[in-house]
Amino acid sequence: MKYxxxxxxxxxxxxxxxxxxxxxxxxxxxxxxxxxLSMTEMTLLITVNFVxxxxxxxxxxxxxxxxxxxxxxxxAHIAAAAGLGGLTFFPALTADAFTGLxxxxxxxxAGGGLLEVLISPIIEALPLENKEKHMSLLxxxxxxxxxxxxxxxxxxxAVFGIQQWxxxxxxxxxxxxxxxxLFMDCPIFHLISKGEKGDSLSSLFHKPVFWLLxxxxxxxxxxxxxxxxxxxxxxxxxxxxxxxxxDITGTMAYxxxxxxxxxxxAKCSEKIELKKAILYSSLGxxxxxxxxxxxxxxxxxxxGCSLCxxxxxxxxxxTFSIASSAMRQGGTLLFALLALAGDIGCAAGPGLVGAVTGxxxxxxxxxxxxxxxxPILMLLCILYGNIKKIWxxxxxxxx
Numbered sequence: 001m002k003y004x005x006x007x008x009x010x011x012x013x014x015x016x017x018x019x020x021x022x023x024x025x026x027x028x029x030x031x032x033x034x035x036x037l038s039m040t041e042m043t044l045l046i047t048v049n050f051v052x053x054x055x056x057x058x059x060x061x062x063x064x065x066x067x068x069x070x071x072x073x074x075x076a077h078i079a080a081a082a083g084l085g086g087l088t089f090f091p092a093l094t095a096d097a098f099t100g101l102x103x104x105x106x107x108x109x110a111g112g113g114l115l116e117v118l119i120s121p122i123i124e125a126l127p128l129e130n131k132e133k134h135m136s137l138l139x140x141x142x143x144x145x146x147x148x149x150x151x152x153x154x155x156x157x158a159v160f161g162i163q164q165w166x167x168x169x170x171x172x173x174x175x176x177x178x179x180x181x182l183f184m185d186c187p188i189f190h191l192i193s194k195g196e197k198g199d200s201l202s203s204l205f206h207k208p209v210f211w212l213l214x215x216x217x218x219x220x221x222x223x224x225x226x227x228x229x230x231x232x233x234x235x236x237x238x239x240x241x242x243x244x245x246x247d248i249t250g251t252m253a254y255x256x257x258x259x260x261x262x263x264x265x266a267k268c269s270e271k272i273e274l275k276k277a278i279l280y281s282s283l284g285x286x287x288x289x290x291x292x293x294x295x296x297x298x299x300x301x302x303x304g305c306s307l308c309x310x311x312x313x314x315x316x317x318x319t320f321s322i323a324s325s326a327m328r329q330g331g332t333l334l335f336a337l338l339a340l341a342g343d344i345g346c347a348a349g350p351g352l353v354g355a356v357t358g359x360x361x362x363x364x365x366x367x368x369x370x371x372x373x374x375p376i377l378m379l380l381c382i383l384y385g386n387i388k389k390i391w392x393x394x395x396x397x398x399x
Contacts, residue, residue: 002187003126009182011141013073013119016080016179018145019172020112021049024087024105025229026153026251029236030162035097039362043354046229048102049109050347054340056113061336069122069190073183076114077176083108084173088166116339120320121332125189132274132321137266139317143259150252158244191331199329204337212381213323214341219378220315221345223285226371227292227308228254229350230364238364239298250302254309261313275382278318282379284311289372293365315378316342349374
């Protein structure tokens, strides 16, 4: 109970990150109509968000420990609030609307990237039992934030019209500003105690398990965002589902099931081995991508979207937990590099889907089929890790 305020602040931090990563995606078609954006510009808004986040992941590894977790968290929320608010008026201040939107995206993406590096190690550093449980539960709040974005947006747009999107945008910006209060006055610990020395960049690079974890993070981010960032546009444009209906039955269901899978694992973490759970999740994700992209049946496609949400839920927090257990001296640097890899995936997944879609005349199903490369790679990574573990045990038994 003494760390309740810290945990609450971290939960809200992931809600803010969910807003940063998913709110603009709901408005892509609106932006396209209001500001006459091309498919290339729409793809660029998504890609730049995660490119900026990955650059912040890399940069933060060199200053977070110097200025501290608390100051970094406050800075992250200020940037997120400024960027979200900027969506409403930056386009009017620049030579063209796209430049203004891009400036706002860069601003809130910097805050989102910093939050991504900070929140998990803050929870990991708390003196709590069963860290895998707490990590999975923490990341579920990203999903509840995603759901809140979709539900409240849908209600507001249905009642007041899509043209009132600026009002909701300011509400999300205000929420980010308010979370600063919690982070200003809560207990915060560091992963590496004073006097101890964590792994250096060179030592991490010389460990094969580090590179396997990096690839897993890339695949986790790409598998998730390859669908989530294009889901609203896919349902509205490809399947001709009305926006309000599509956002509820597709986008919100995706987020709900992703959160549900994380909560379920938090409840069962002592009974189910994490690597086995990630193996089945990866297999389910591959099946989901195929179900979305191959059948010419909208109901099956929507079912695939929901299945994808459930199956990707454990990939990101599960990889964080495996990394924390396998590389205990990794410290903030390890979490920063894992977040960097995850954001590379978050940019690569929707980037590949958008590029293939644009190349083949707007056929988003072909784009999503191409995106199945990432969950397939994730599955292969887990299989490789399990086979390597079995081989090691057999060699030790032989000796």
